[in-house]
Amino acid sequence: xxxxxxxxxxxxxxxxxxxxxxxxxxxxxxxxxxxxxxxxxxxxxxxxxxxxxxxxxxxxxxxxxxxxxxxxxxxxxxxxxxxxxxxxxxxxxxxxxxxxxxxxxxxxxxxxxxxxxxxxxxxxxxxxxxxxxxxxxxxxxxxxxxxxxxxxxxxxxxxxxxxxxx
Numbered sequence: 001x002x003x004x005x006x007x008x009x010x011x012x013x014x015x016x017x018x019x020x021x022x023x024x025x026x027x028x029x030x031x032x033x034x035x036x037x038x039x040x041x042x043x044x045x046x047x048x049x050x051x052x053x054x055x056x057x058x059x060x061x062x063x064x065x066x067x068x069x070x071x072x073x074x075x076x077x078x079x080x081x082x083x084x085x086x087x088x089x090x091x092x093x094x095x096x097x098x099x100x101x102x103x104x105x106x107x108x109x110x111x112x113x114x115x116x117x118x119x120x121x122x123x124x125x126x127x128x129x130x131x132x133x134x135x136x137x138x139x140x141x142x143x144x145x146x147x148x149x150x151x152x153x154x155x156x157x158x159x160x161x162x163x164x165x166x
Contacts, residue, residue, distance in 0.1 A: 018037030018041065018057060020037070020041055036074055037058075037061065037063060041058075043055070047117065052117060054078075054096065056105055064117060078103060078105070084109070097135070101116065102123065103115045
């Protein structure tokens with residue numbers, strides 16, 4: 001009854017917003033920890049070939065990491081939502097096109113943005129993205145969803161966990 005409570009990952013990272021942990025799927029050891037975001041991560045998506053990981057955040061930024069060789073190096077930031085008129089809004093969904101060269105994302109303000117997955121720049125022309133085929137269709141339009149739990153994906157022998165804290 002009076003046994004000490006075990007300290008899980010949620011307890012360890014409770015006060016750190018914007019922490020992204022990459023865990024080994026076999027033993028849940030931490031392979032990589034990223035603290036690039038200023039606020040909690042809200043969504044994750046892998047590129048079609050598994051070489052990149054896009055992570056949307058409540059700070060209005062999509063962070064793009066290399067998933068090659070378990071390095072998870074930050075490749076670029078897609079800041080279209082953070083710099084949009086009306087101010088930053090939480091990124092809710094992120095999709096890659098089938099080539100892995102383009103990202104689309106929507107935010108809590110109902111805005112849809114397109115970015116280059118190469119350098120994070122905002123796609124200024126609809127001609128650049130109008131004929132793209134998308135792997136999934138999550139980031140389509142306005143939605144009002146509050147994520148309350150951890151988001152996790154398992155690919156290539158490791159697990160990526162974005163700890164979302166209130």
